[in-house]
Amino acid sequence: MNRNYLFLTLLMLVLAIGTFFIKKDDVYKNQIKPETLLQVITQPSRYVTTDQVAKRIIEKDPTLELIDVRLPGDFDKFTLPDAINVPLKDIFTDKGQDNLGIEDLNVVFFSNDDIIADQAWVIATRLGYKNMYVMKGGLNCWIETIINPTMPPETASEIEFEQFRFRKAASLYFTGGSTTQPVSVTKAKVKVRRKKKEKAASGGC
């Protein structure tokens, strides 16, 4: 037999055996099923309020990881303390995903409102990451509720006043306390009259 045939036979064998070593990483293997995604996407449990986020920032919760999904320009102008900037399109990159799926860490996505953050959440959830949340209302809600909280009406419940007091305190914490109004002091008297609630209540946007 021709020596060329022998060479071709061996070459083909080597190439065929080689296919065992070229297994491509299945990029979809971690992806969750569409049905599961649909199920979790309709659950509001992914939302955390600005109050909850503020509380955890103030408490310096080490398990909190804030991810700002806006563009770097916006991120440089204003963001939450210790937030990481991962613009939406970077969620697909390895670098963007470095910040996701870290054990015991709760990721909170936020943007100006919650639309882009929601998109980031859906993408990351589809990619199979867990323990992720979206800050309801985004930074607009943050400014509205935490930085410039409005006082509830006199007829409001104690929970609302409690929330307001927390927000005023949080506002002081985040802004350095230069623009406080005396309202918080007035409302502190209310606290004396009624039973104090343990938890900072949620609500807002």
Added chain:
Amino acid sequence: MGPLIPNDIITGDWNFVIAILIGIAFGFILEASGFSSSRNLAGVFYGYNFVVLRVFFTAVIVAMVGLLYFDYFGWLDLSKIFILPTFLSPMILGGVIMGVGFVMGGFCPGTSFTGIAIGKTDALFFAIGLFLGIFIFGEAYPYFANFYNSGNMGNVTLTDVTGIAAPWFALGFTVIALAAFWVTAEIEKKVRKNMKEYKF
């Protein structure tokens, strides 16, 4: 990168242009392999010429192994290519009919046109029979439409059906093909010893 049209690298209008180019190349390779001769083609059934087996097995294993590498290098996304749906029993029967027609007529549909291209009379008659068969098939279709459409397994691959990874099939086919090349070469040698040299 590929497949080019599903990935919008080129538009679907190129389909026919590509089909013509591939068709020309296919016809050329068939002719160059000696597939325009019914003796060459039918020889596989009589044991004196295994060129059909070798050419088709070569095409199968090169394409099979090649596509796996293409997928790995990112040149062709195998999850996006079209896979012909499998109709198990109709395909088995069709294969048998095709085989019988092949050994009787000395051509398969594609090669008969290659034969016509170089002026073979037998190929011409084969092609006439081919169109006759297509016509009869079309007219009689309602009588066996149920069977024709039965056992649809969908666009499945061997890996889907068996759960065995593609490289095993690639290696398996390659080993079988390479073994067949060497064995048939020996058979040819022995059979041809006892026959007069034939001309194509």
